[in-house]
Amino acid sequence: MKLLIIKKRVEYNLVNTQRQLNLLDLKSNRFGYLPSLNAFASYSKNSIYDNFNFSTNGAQWYTTGLWGLKLTVPIFDGFAKDARIQQDKLTDMKTQNSLFSLENGVNFQVKQASLVYQSKYESLDIQKRNLKLSQEIARVTAIKYQQGVGTNLELVTAQADLKTAEINYFSALYDLSVAQIDLQKAKGTLY
Numbered sequence: 001m002k003l004l005i006i007k008k009r010v011e012y013n014l015v016n017t018q019r020q021l022n023l024l025d026l027k028s029n030r031f032g033y034l035p036s037l038n039a040f041a042s043y044s045k046n047s048i049y050d051n052f053n054f055s056t057n058g059a060q061w062y063t064t065g066l067w068g069l070k071l072t073v074p075i076f077d078g079f080a081k082d083a084r085i086q087q088d089k090l091t092d093m094k095t096q097n098s099l100f101s102l103e104n105g106v107n108f109q110v111k112q113a114s115l116v117y118q119s120k121y122e123s124l125d126i127q128k129r130n131l132k133l134s135q136e137i138a139r140v141t142a143i144k145y146q147q148g149v150g151t152n153l154e155l156v157t158a159q160a161d162l163k164t165a166e167i168n169y170f171s172a173l174y175d176l177s178v179a180q181i182d183l184q185k186a187k188g189t190l191y
Contacts, residue, residue, distance in 0.1 A: 005110060006107075008188030009102075009106055012102060018095050025091075035072060036071075037072075040068055043064070045063050106188075113179070113186040123175065124176045126172075130168065138162040142155060142158075
C-alpha cells in the first residue's frame with residue numbers, strides 16, 4: 001500500500017523521471033568506449049567559365065562524386081569518459097537517496113496526517129456530546145426558570161454555555177475537514 005501511495009505523488013514521478021534520465025546519461029557515456037562507423041556521400045556538377053555568364057550554351061559540365069566510410073576507434077581520451085561515468089554513477093546514487101528520502105517523508109506525512117485526522121475525529125465526537133449535554137442543560141434550566149425554581153443568572157449562563165458548545169462543535173467540524181484534506185494531500189488522492 002505504501003508504494004501505491006507514493007506513486008500517486010507528483011514528487012515521486014519527478015524524482016523517478018530524473019533517475020531514468022541519469023541512467024540514460026550513464027548509458028550514453030558508456031557507449032563512448034565503443035567504436036563508431038559513419039558513412040558519407042556527396043555528388044555535384046560543376047562548370048568552369050572564363051567570364052561570368054550563366055548561359056549553358058557550349059559549357060562543359062564536370063561531375064564529381066565522393067563516398068566513404070569513417071571508422072572511429074577510441075583509444076585514449078585522458079580518462080574524460082571514465083570521469084563522466086563516475087560522475088553519472090554518483091548522480092544516480094544521489095537521485096536514489098532523494099527517492100528513498102521522499103519515500104520516508106511521504107510515509108511520515110501519511111502517518112502524521114492519519115493521527116491528526118483520528119485526533120480531530122475524536123475531538124469532534126467529544127464536542128458533539130458536549131453540545132448535546134449543553135442543549136439538555138439549557139432545556140432543563142429554561143424549564144426550571146419557567147417554573148420559578150431557577151434564577152435568571154442560571155438561564156443566561158446555560159444559554160452562553162450552549163453557544164460556546166455550538167462554536168466549539170463547528171470549530172471541531174472545520175478542523176476535521178482540514179485534517180481530512182491534509183490526509184488526502186499526503187496520500188496523493190486530492191484532485
